[in-house]
Amino acid sequence: MQDLTARVSSELRDLRSRLRAVPVTLRQRWRRSLQLRVTATTVLVCGIVVVVIGLILLTQIRDQILQVKTRAAIAQSQNGLRYAESQLAAVDPINGDDVRTTLDRTRQQLTERGGPAGLFYVVLFARSGADSIPVAEFNALAVSVPASLRAEVQGGVQSYQLATVDIGDGAPVTSLLVGSPIPSGIGDFELYYLFPLDQEETSLGLIQGTIVLSGLALVVLVGAIGAAVARRVVRPVRDAARTAERLASGRLAERMKVRGEDDLAVLATSFNDMAASLQLQIRQLEQLSRLQQRFTSDVSHELRTPLTTVRMAADLLYASRGDFPAAVARSTELLQAEVNRFEALLNDLLEISRYDAGAAVLEAERTDLRALVDRVCMATHSIAARQGSELVVAAGGPAVVAEVDPRRVERIVRNLVINAVEHGEGLPVEIAVAGDEHAAAITVRDHGIGLRPGEAVQVFSRFWRADPSRSKGLGGTGLGLSISLEDARVHGGWLQAWGEHGRGAQFRLTVPIRSGVELTHSPLPLVPEPLVTAAERS
Amino acid sequence: MRGRVLVVDDDPALAEMLGIVLRGEGYEPSFVADGIRALSAFHDVRPDLVLLDLMLPGASGIDVCRAIRAESVVPIVMLTAKSDTIDIVLGLESGADDYVVKPFKAKELIARVRAQLRRGESEQAESLSIGDLVIDVLGHQVARDGEPIGLTPLEFDLLVALARKPRQVFTREALLEQVWGYRHAADTRLVNVHVQRLRSKVELDPENPTVVLTVRGVGYRAGSQ
Numbered sequence: 060m061q062d063l064t065a066r067v068s069s070e071l072r073d074l075r076s077r078l079r080a081v082p083v084t085l086r087q088r089w090r091r092s093l094q095l096r097v098t099a100t101t102v103l104v105c106g107i108v109v110v111v112i113g114l115i116l117l118t119q120i121r122d123q124i125l126q127v128k129t130r131a132a133i134a135q136s137q138n139g140l141r142y143a144e145s146q147l148a149a150v151d152p153i154n155g156d157d158v159r160t161t162l163d164r165t166r167q168q169l170t171e172r173g174g175p176a177g178l179f180y181v182v183l184f185a186r187s188g189a190d191s192i193p194v195a196e197f198n199a200l201a202v203s204v205p206a207s208l209r210a211e212v213q214g215g216v217q218s219y220q221l222a223t224v225d226i227g228d229g230a231p232v233t234s235l236l237v238g239s240p241i242p243s244g245i246g247d248f249e250l251y252y253l254f255p256l257d258q259e260e261t262s263l264g265l266i267q268g269t270i271v272l273s274g275l276a277l278v279v280l281v282g283a284i285g286a287a288v289a290r291r292v293v294r295p296v297r298d299a300a301r302t303a304e305r306l307a308s309g310r311l312a313e314r315m316k317v318r319g320e321d322d323l324a325v326l327a328t329s330f331n332d333m334a335a336s337l338q339l340q341i342r343q344l345e346q347l348s349r350l351q352q353r354f355t356s357d358v359s360h361e362l363r364t365p366l367t368t369v370r371m372a373a374d375l376l377y378a379s380r381g382d383f384p385a386a387v388a389r390s391t392e393l394l395q396a397e398v399n400r401f402e403a404l405l406n407d408l409l410e411i412s413r414y415d416a417g418a419a420v421l422e423a424e425r426t427d428l429r430a431l432v433d434r435v436c437m438a439t440h441s442i443a444a445r446q447g448s449e450l451v452v453a454a455g456g457p458a459v460v461a462e463v464d465p466r467r468v469e470r471i472v473r474n475l476v477i478n479a480v481e482h483g484e485g486l487p488v489e490i491a492v493a494g495d496e497h498a499a500a501i502t503v504r505d506h507g508i509g510l511r512p513g514e515a516v517q518v519f520s521r522f523w524r525a526d527p528s529r530s531k532g533l534g535g536t537g538l539g540l541s542i543s544l545e546d547a548r549v550h551g552g553w554l555q556a557w558g559e560h561g562r563g564a565q566f567r568l569t570v571p572i573r574s575g576v577e578l579t580h581s582p583l584p585l586v587p588e589p590l591v592t593a594a595e596r597s
Numbered sequence: 598m599r600g601r602v603l604v605v606d607d608d609p610a611l612a613e614m615l616g617i618v619l620r621g622e623g624y625e626p627s628f629v630a631d632g633i634r635a636l637s638a639f640h641d642v643r644p645d646l647v648l649l650d651l652m653l654p655g656a657s658g659i660d661v662c663r664a665i666r667a668e669s670v671v672p673i674v675m676l677t678a679k680s681d682t683i684d685i686v687l688g689l690e691s692g693a694d695d696y697v698v699k700p701f702k703a704k705e706l707i708a709r710v711r712a713q714l715r716r717g718e719s720e721q722a723e724s725l726s727i728g729d730l731v732i733d734v735l736g737h738q739v740a741r742d743g744e745p746i747g748l749t750p751l752e753f754d755l756l757v758a759l760a761r762k763p764r765q766v767f768t769r770e771a772l773l774e775q776v777w778g779y780r781h782a783a784d785t786r787l788v789n790v791h792v793q794r795l796r797s798k799v800e801l802d803p804e805n806p807t808v809v810l811t812v813r814g815v816g817y818r819a820g821s822q
Contacts, residue, residue: 367611368610
């Protein structure tokens with residue numbers, strides 16, 4: 060039961076959010092779909108045109124019908140007027156009853172006459188002073204003759220007017236009324252013809268319906284045609300967009316279909332030509348880069364065999380250097396040392412070429428970074444001692460375990476420590492390790508001459524040296540930090556440098572705790588804390 | 598003479614230098630420069646150890662390695678210019694016992710050669726058992742139900758090392774030191790590949806080993822009787 064309630068409420072929430080999303084999606088579709096916009100615009104423009112034309116047409120037809128009707132009505136009324144005039148002229152003016160009877164008879168005669176103007180009613184008024192006596196088939200007819208028309212007629216002018224008249228069956232009908240004064244010697248008389256226009260209204264309604272219907276059909280048809288045309292145009296454009304996306308994602312063999320010979324076919328053909336040319340160029344570049352990487356790797360490998368021979372020869376000479384004269388003995392030592400350097404350089408070159416070729420494989424495993432740092436310090440302790448530097452590892456804290464390739468991280472830390480010792484001018488080198496639930500960091504700080512502005516980035520360049528005039532110290536290859544940077548990158552980590560002239564430098568390695576997670580922060584600051592506070596205080 | 602070494606290398610300078618170093622250490626080197634003649638030279642010289650360059654004209658070092666291993670258990674040490682995993686594993690799988698990566702130091706090479714040639718020296722007569730196997734250490738014999746199983750000296754040493762301390766779990770590093778004679782950390786792939794080779798010979802079902810057991814995250818130990 061509770062389950063059901065929960066489900067219903069969740070579905071309601073779902074529905075509500077979907078409803079709220081409707082205007083958004085509609086707006087989105089409007090913005091994104093050319094086809095929708097073209098169709099809507101076509102329908103709108105076509106609709107306006109149809110409405111305007113329909114209105115003009117309807118007005119004209121209406122006017123025409125009315126004109127014909129009016130002409131016929133006036134003719135009829137003229138005819139009737141002559142008859143009524145003749146009837147009244149024959150009346151003896153002494154007897155009032157006679158006038159009344161004559162009027163009744165005349166009205167009946169006129170009504171029965173009929174004519175081309177169709178059905179009509181006749182109303183007569185006999186006026187004496189302010190009173191007027193209506194003579195009509197039924198009373199409502201006399202009442203419905205509008206006062207404005209009567210005023211004109213009483214002024215002695217024949218006139219006509221449109222008015223809504225109740226002709227007895229309850230429903231008021233728009234009618235044409237034609238009124239004329241009857242010239243007579245025995246008093247003032249008015250003759251009104253009343254033509255109900257219901258027939259005309261009906262046919263006008265029919266015409267109107269037809270116009271609206273055909274207008275609607277036209278709009279729908281034009282809309283459909285617009286949509287179809289837009290679709291024909293938009294489809295290849297969408298195809299092109301899709302194909303371009305696929306090309307961009309590296310599927311270089313992707314092409315558009317070419318149909319016919321029209322403008323769209325030209326688009327497709329040009330697009331395909333562009334894709335083919337791109338593909339060719341990228342292939343050439345790839346091949347070139349592959350060749351180059353292959354070459355670097357081959358050179359490194361090929362150099363190894365003669366280097367082995369040289370090395371063994373140097374070892375042999377070095378082992379028996381005591382038997383040589385001083386100059387030869389020293390030369391042997393130099394040979395031995397330089398062969399070692401040469402080998403280190405070759406190894407670094409090979410490593411870099413492996414990175415350049417994208418052939419570096421991360422062998423990540425859970426590693427305690429504190430233990431790793433301790434290991435590196437043990438291994439580099441004697442080198443540091445020779446330079447007079449002490450390696451100080453910040454004490455305490457729990458183990459920092461991260462998913463890293465221990466071989467690579469060890470290489471980074473070793474590089475950083477040796478680099479710090481080399482530039483540390485005999486002052487202590489401080490190493491710190493920290494971690495939180497997302498990232499782990501190792502910093503290596505020296506108190507040497509530091510870095511000049513801009514050098515914090517340059518230090519990672521291949522074969523870059525801080526000061527060309529300075530001795531090469533521990534004989535690094537100039538590739539150490541470049542390789543370390545690549546090592547950090549392959550972990551999805553950061554390797555950054557900070558330094559100030561005369562205040563030493565600090566390098567910070569940050570790696571995600573779990574491999575593949577993107578870094579957002581580092582548990583250790585890049586700029587050493589005492590310096591930050593000192594700068595803020597001053 | 599401490600032993601005959603056949604050097605299979607196409608680089609004359611390196612071969613000569615290897616000769617100088619080996620002679621200096623009291624070994625008797627012979628040379629062959631290509632893969633095709635390597636096997637016949639092996640038959641003529643009957644060396645105690647083969648130093649084999651992986652990159653050779655004619656037949657590749659891997660093929661030569663397989664051919665020698667097919668008929669002999671003599672120790673093979675590869676010389677390789679490639680430190681890429683795949684090449685080293687391929688070399689070890691085709692039967693090499695150890696390898697050195699160019700450019701190596703003379704001392705490093707001699708240490709490898711010595712470690713391989715030391716096998717089988719000064720062993721005491723003892724009989725060990727591991728799984729359902731019986732090992733005659735002095736006679737270099739391993740048998741299951743009286744049926745002898747042919748092992749290379751290295752595989753034999755690996756098996757003996759595990760059998761001598763049946764309750765101990767050996768890390769790969771410990772085995773490297775004890776069987777290969779590495780003093781400092783070396784490539785643990787050596788252990789992995791040779792354990793696989795050993796299993797393929799001594800296990801009834803190499804997929805479900807009963808003689809050499811894997812202890813996940815640590816290393817290997819002997820299977821109980």
